[in-house]
Amino acid sequence: MARPCEIEYLRKRIGQILKSAACLEIRFKVANICIQRFMYTYIGDAILKDDVHLDIADARQYDHTTNVLTLDSYDVAPTVIVHECTHAVINATHVGKSIRNGAHETAAYLAESLWALLNDKDVAVDVPHLDQRMYRLAKEVKGFNAKNRMGLYEVDPAEQHFMEALMRNSGNRTDVDRVDVQVGIPNGKKKR
Numbered sequence: 001m002a003r004p005c006e007i008e009y010l011r012k013r014i015g016q017i018l019k020s021a022a023c024l025e026i027r028f029k030v031a032n033i034c035i036q037r038f039m040y041t042y043i044g045d046a047i048l049k050d051d052v053h054l055d056i057a058d059a060r061q062y063d064h065t066t067n068v069l070t071l072d073s074y075d076v077a078p079t080v081i082v083h084e085c086t087h088a089v090i091n092a093t094h095v096g097k098s099i100r101n102g103a104h105e106t107a108a109y110l111a112e113s114l115w116a117l118l119n120d121k122d123v124a125v126d127v128p129h130l131d132q133r134m135y136r137l138a139k140e141v142k143g144f145n146a147k148n149r150m151g152l153y154e155v156d157p158a159e160q161h162f163m164e165a166l167m168r169n170s171g172n173r174t175d176v177d178r179v180d181v182q183v184g185i186p187n188g189k190k191k192r
């Protein structure tokens with residue numbers, strides 16, 4: 001069981017990271033997912049207010065059915081935080097949409113890679129051979145965003161499918177074809 005002070009520490013850290021300048025620069029389109037400016041700010045606030053619940057346990061995941069974000073440590077890497085919070089961002093902002101898990105994961109890996117690039121850190125995702133491709137894609141998105149204040153970089157579907165194949169065939173055995181309806185988060189109501 002995580003101590004309450006560890007949860008509070010993690011909550012503040014996540015709030016700071018999601019409201020950072022780098023997270024404001026994360027925006028792109030993958031399949032039917034649009035990540036836009038201020039979405040991470042919104043989820044950062046939701047986590048600070050416990051509208052998205054936090055847990056520390058032996059997992060790294062956001063469960064949209066319970067609206068609980070679970071991380072394995074209070075000092076988990078910022079890239080892991082950005083990855084898992086991207087799943088929460090999509091669930092909160094794409095209510096009613098049916099989204100393939102492969103698109104969800106592509107968006108989450110791209111977001112964490114973009115965050116790493118914007119903070120001069122190495123892109124090191126947990127799927128073999130995906131690092132280099134994510135690094136290249138993140139560089140393209142960063143370049144596009146620097147030139148276009150409006151509009152979203154659209155990830156090429158062929159590139160997305162290649163990346164999904166890497167995820168599916170990796171040790172993670174990601175079920176890329178699973179489809180989930182995004183249910184949103186209950187604003188201001190604490191139900192747990």
Ligand SMILES: [Zn+2]
Nearest residue numbers: 083087105108
């Ligand atoms: Zn993920």
